[in-house]
Amino acid sequence: xxxxxxxxxxxxxxxxxxxxxxxxxxxxxxxxxxxxxxxxxxxxxxxxxxxxxxxxxxxxxxxxxxxxxxxxxxxxxxxxxx
Amino acid sequence: xxxxxxxxxxxxxxxxxxxxxxxxxxxxxxxxxxxxxxxxxxxxxxxxxxxxxxxxxxxxxxxxxxxxxxxxxxxxxxxxxxxxxxxxxxxxxxxxxxxxxxxxxxxxxxxxxxxxxxxxxxxxxxxxxxxxxxxxxxxxxxxxxxxxxxxxxxxxxxxxxxxxxxxxxxxxxxxxxxxxxxxxxxxxxxxxxxxxxxxxxxxxxxxxxxxxxxxxxxxxxxxxxxxxxxxxxxxxxxxxxxxxxxxxxxxxxxxxxxxxxxxxxxxxxxxxxxxxxxxxxxxxxxxxxxxxxxxxxxxxxxxxxxxxxxxxxxxxxxxxxxxxxxxxxxxxxxxxxxxxxxxxxxxxxxx
Numbered sequence: 001x002x003x004x005x006x007x008x009x010x011x012x013x014x015x016x017x018x019x020x021x022x023x024x025x026x027x028x029x030x031x032x033x034x035x036x037x038x039x040x041x042x043x044x045x046x047x048x049x050x051x052x053x054x055x056x057x058x059x060x061x062x063x064x065x066x067x068x069x070x071x072x073x074x075x076x077x078x079x080x081x082x
Numbered sequence: 083x084x085x086x087x088x089x090x091x092x093x094x095x096x097x098x099x100x101x102x103x104x105x106x107x108x109x110x111x112x113x114x115x116x117x118x119x120x121x122x123x124x125x126x127x128x129x130x131x132x133x134x135x136x137x138x139x140x141x142x143x144x145x146x147x148x149x150x151x152x153x154x155x156x157x158x159x160x161x162x163x164x165x166x167x168x169x170x171x172x173x174x175x176x177x178x179x180x181x182x183x184x185x186x187x188x189x190x191x192x193x194x195x196x197x198x199x200x201x202x203x204x205x206x207x208x209x210x211x212x213x214x215x216x217x218x219x220x221x222x223x224x225x226x227x228x229x230x231x232x233x234x235x236x237x238x239x240x241x242x243x244x245x246x247x248x249x250x251x252x253x254x255x256x257x258x259x260x261x262x263x264x265x266x267x268x269x270x271x272x273x274x275x276x277x278x279x280x281x282x283x284x285x286x287x288x289x290x291x292x293x294x295x296x297x298x299x300x301x302x303x304x305x306x307x308x309x310x311x312x313x314x315x316x317x318x319x320x321x322x323x324x325x326x327x328x329x330x331x332x333x334x335x336x337x338x339x340x341x342x343x344x345x346x347x348x349x350x351x352x353x354x355x356x357x358x359x360x361x362x363x364x365x366x367x368x369x370x371x372x373x374x375x376x377x378x379x380x381x382x383x384x385x386x387x388x389x390x391x392x393x394x395x396x397x398x399x400x401x402x403x404x405x406x407x408x409x410x411x412x413x414x415x416x417x418x419x420x421x422x423x424x425x426x427x428x429x430x431x432x433x
Contacts, residue, residue: 042159
C-alpha cells in the first residue's frame with residue numbers, strides 16, 4: 001500500500017488524519033482517493049498550481065505516473081501570500 | 083436577543099458576541115482559510131463560510147453547531163465546456179424562506195451557483211455562464227467577482243446579482259435567464275460610452291427586505307437607488323457625501339428610506355474620506371446624508387462585504403486594519419480590534 005502524507009490544513013480537512021495508506025496504481029489515483037481530493041485538484045482534475053506532489057522525495061507532475069506499492073507521497077503547499 | 087457578528091478575515095473566521103455586557107471576541111475558526119464572507123442562515127441557524135486558499139482554491143464550509151464542527155461542500159466547480167475554472171468563492175446568500183434547502187453562491191470569475199441540498203453540492207448557473215454580454219465584462223481590482231445576491235422579499239422567482247465589473251443583472255425565473263439592470267448607472271471609467279448596457283462597476287447591491295422593488299447600490303461611480311426593481315436607477319451622492327466612491331452599504335429593515343455608506347476618497351486612493359472613518363446615513367431615501375464619525379483621524383478601508391446591519395437598526399463595519407465598529411442608536415462602539423484584515427461582516431441575532 002502506498003502512503004500519502006498530508007500537510008496540516010489538509011489533515012484538518014480530512015478529519016484530523018494526516019497519513020493515508022492507499023492501494024492505487026497511479027499517483028493521480030491515490031490523490032483522487034483522498035477525502036481532500038477536491039482541494040488538491042481543480043474541477044478539470046488537474047493538480048492546483050501551488051500544490052506540489054512529491055513521490056519518494058522527487059517532484060512528480062504527471063498524475064498518470066505508476067505508483068509503487070512501497071511509495072510515499074508527500075503533499076507540499078507552495079508558499080504564497082503573507 | 084443579542085447580536086452575533088460573523089467577521090471574515092484573511093486569516094480565519096471570528097465570531098463576536100455582543101450583549102449588554104459589551105463585545106466578546108471568540109477564538110478564530112477555520113484557521114488557514116481566507117473568509118471572503120460568512121453568514122448565519124436565519125431559516126435553520128446553519129453557519130456558512132466562503133473559504134479560500136491560495137493553494138487549495140475556493141470552497142464553502144458549513145457548520146450546524148456555530149463552528150464547533152465544520153463540513154466542506156462537495157461538487158463545487160465549473161463545467162468543463164465553459165472553459166472557466168472557479169477562482170474563488172465570494173458571497174453566500176440563503177434562499178427564499180419558501181425554499182428552505184436553497185442557497186446561492188457568488189464567485190469568481192463572474193459565476194453563480196445554486197445548492198438545493200443546503201450546501202452539500204452546487205450547480206453552476208448556466209444562463210450566467212453563457213450570458214450574451216459576458217465578453218464585455220471586465221474584472222475590477224478584486225477580480226471578476228459575483229459579490230452581491232439580492233432576493234426579492236416576496237417573489238421567490240426574482241433575484242438580482244451584482245458583478246464587478248459587469249453590472250447588475252435581474253432574473254425573473256430563479257436564475258433561468260438574466261437581464262442587465264443598469265439603466266441610469268454610470269461607468270465613469272468608460273470615456274466613449276459612460277452609460278453602457280453592461281460593464282458598470284457595481285460594488286454592492288442590496289434589496290430592501292420589506293419594500294419590494296426598492297434596491298440600493300454603491301457603485302464605483304456613485305450611490306444609487308431604484309424603486310422599480312432595477313429598471314432604472316437614480317443617483318444619490320450629491321447631497322452630503324464627500325465622495326461618490328465606496329464599497330460598504332447597509333440598510334434599515336424597519337425603514338426603507340434609510341441607508342448607510344462609507345465614502346472613500348476615490349478609486350486611486352481607497353481610504354475613507356476626509357481623514358476619518360465616517361458612516362453616512364440618509365433618512366430620506368438619499369436626498370440628504372449626514373455622518374456619524376466612528377474614528378477621527380483615520381484612513382481606513384471597509385470592503386464591499388465589510389458592512390452589515392441587523393433587524394434592530396444596528397449597523398456594523400469592519401476595516402482592513404482589523405477593527406470592528408458598531409453603530410447603534412447614533413452611538414459608535416468598538417467591537418473588536420487587531421483582527422487580521424477584515425473582508426466581511428455579517429450581523430445575526432442569537433439567544
